[in-house]
């Protein structure tokens with residue numbers, strides 16, 4: 682059987698952007714596959730927004746190439762198949778949410794007027810549809826921005842920090858919307874975010890940028906499965922360490938079992954049969970946050986923890 686190799690929806694190679702002496706992108710190579718949700722991560726100044734701006738044709742690269750849906754960034758046809766929200770969107774404050782979308786449809790030819798109720802509902806703004814955006818919270822503006830990005834029914838949507846400024850219920854709704862765009866509408870979603878737990882929940886793959894370069898890329902499941910161990914809160918601990926031998930290590934009162942997932946049920950059965958009380962058993966992998974800090978050399982401080 683011949684493997685079908687799909688053209689990546691976004692491909693950049695040797696992409697470099699300099700601002701004076703600052704190298705915002707420094708020879709970036711990246712291929713983003715079609716379909717699913719793709720996260721672009723990196724500390725402040727890593728080059729995420731610069732990448733998005735180049736892909737959207739808003740700025741030019743200094744060197745290297747970028748293709749979107751198989752064609753050059755400058756091709757107008759692609760722009761029609763792309764939606765985007767970069768930075769907190771701004772809309773005329775005197776307009777209502779519905780009027781904003783109608784204005785985009787009628788004045789700018791972005792999407793059809795009949796789709797407006799659908800997109801308002803998808804982003805959770807049906808009830809606020811006839812309120813002026815002047816009174817909108819940051820989160821509501823973000824949602825309206827996403828609705829505006831979706832109006833043209835794009836194949837690819839680029840979202841820069843779609844959940845910034847949102848409260849937990851808003852973040853959860855945005856996560857569901859992003860997943861449903863990918864799963865139900867077949868849209869490829871590329872997003873940048875600093876909320877690593879959120880990214881781990883919503884993204885299929887991620888790229889981690891640092892200082893304009895790609896430092897790690899892969900499927901979230903594969904990246905986080907590395908070093909995965911079964912954490913057992915058990916008593917007596919000594920008995921479990923004895924059963925596990927070299928595969929066991931104490932962590933406080935618990936035991937970390939260095940075994941494969943498929944070995945889990947048998948181990949738990951064996952421990953129960955040996956008279957061990959199992960209070961809790963859960964798989965602990967390397968979370969995206971740990972990978973991020975390792976790859977970017979960022980230091981986890983109370984401020985960075987708080988900032989998330």
Ligand SMILES: Nc1ncnc2c1ncn2[C@@H]1O[C@H](COP(=O)(O)OP(=O)(O)OP(=O)(O)O)[C@@H](O)[C@H]1O
Nearest residue numbers: 700703704705723724725726727728729730731732
């Ligand atoms: N218009 C500009 N003029 C000068 N420097 C710029 C400009 N835009 C970006 N930069 C610089 O390029 C680097 C990359 O910035 P960029 O905004 O792409 O990073 P980012 O990863 O999106 O960061 P953040 O997480 O803070 O949004 C930074 O050092 C930034 O200061």
